[in-house]
Amino acid sequence: MRTGITRRPDLYDAIGMTYHLTRHADLRLARRIRSAVGDATTVLNIGAGTGSYEPDDCTVIAVEPSMVMIGQRPATAAPAVRAIAEALPFPDQSFDVAMALWTIHHWTDLCRGLKELRRVAGRIVIVTSSTVMNSVWLTNDYWPGMARQRRDDIQPKAVVDVLGSPARIEPLPLPRDCTDGMGEAFWARPEAYLDANVRAGMSCFHRLTQGELEHGLARLTADLDSGAWDRRYGYLRHIDELDCGHRLIVAT
Numbered sequence: 001m002r003t004g005i006t007r008r009p010d011l012y013d014a015i016g017m018t019y020h021l022t023r024h025a026d027l028r029l030a031r032r033i034r035s036a037v038g039d040a041t042t043v044l045n046i047g048a049g050t051g052s053y054e055p056d057d058c059t060v061i062a063v064e065p066s067m068v069m070i071g072q073r074p075a076t077a078a079p080a081v082r083a084i085a086e087a088l089p090f091p092d093q094s095f096d097v098a099m100a101l102w103t104i105h106h107w108t109d110l111c112r113g114l115k116e117l118r119r120v121a122g123r124i125v126i127v128t129s130s131t132v133m134n135s136v137w138l139t140n141d142y143w144p145g146m147a148r149q150r151r152d153d154i155q156p157k158a159v160v161d162v163l164g165s166p167a168r169i170e171p172l173p174l175p176r177d178c179t180d181g182m183g184e185a186f187w188a189r190p191e192a193y194l195d196a197n198v199r200a201g202m203s204c205f206h207r208l209t210q211g212e213l214e215h216g217l218a219r220l221t222a223d224l225d226s227g228a229w230d231r232r233y234g235y236l237r238h239i240d241e242l243d244c245g246h247r248l249i250v251a252t
């Protein structure tokens, strides 16, 4: 499997300091994820971060390599084990469900991580985006450098092929007022990208060069001031949800 850029499991020790400020589970996305988890009793949440979307009516163990992320988990969150997806410290089939939400694009060895999920759990629930940035205007018009981050191996079909079992792949559209400030969350709220605190919670911005960042910021500021953005994309402000390329994968 090819990867576009170097990845390391401790990346979030460097970029995740303010994650809890802008990345709050969105209730509409949470409902979809909870439904995919189904009647599981035990859930392993891999790349768990600060604990968003962990079902509170199951026994959950979190796996997370970054101490900075573990440190932001609420006191009431599930216990976290410091480990990586590629080497899960659990016996075969020890969980009903293995959940990996918005994390697989960060893994160093995706194939190995997916096989580990398969090994430890009966059912797998993954949320991913087939391109890192599918909200076309953001990448095409302002920060084309984000396209460098695309991984060919994140196509949902390729993920399912590695899992090697029956699976369904469903679109997971992002609501216009999504409360989880991931890269594409502000597809109808372009002003948000001018806020450094908002950008801090999005790994796609951390991978840009300073020059790329500043060039895009200047362009977006100018287009918002002149009304050019609204002439081109203002219709987005009136749409309830948008398919930004995120996919919910449920494999049995």
Ligand SMILES: C[S@@+](CC[C@H](N)C(=O)[O-])C[C@H]1O[C@@H](n2cnc3c(N)ncnc32)[C@H](O)[C@@H]1O
Residues within 6 Å of the ligand: 008, 009, 010, 011, 012, 023, 046, 047, 048, 049, 050, 051, 052, 053, 063, 064, 065, 066, 069, 083, 084, 085, 086, 100, 101, 102, 103, 106, 107, 108
């Ligand atoms: C965008 S965050 C998603 C966190 C959480 N799942 C959520 O939905 O808010 C990606 C997480 O994946 C973790 N991660 C990165 N590489 C990993 C690996 N190889 N194995 C497990 N987790 C990894 C990061 O430390 C980070 O917490």
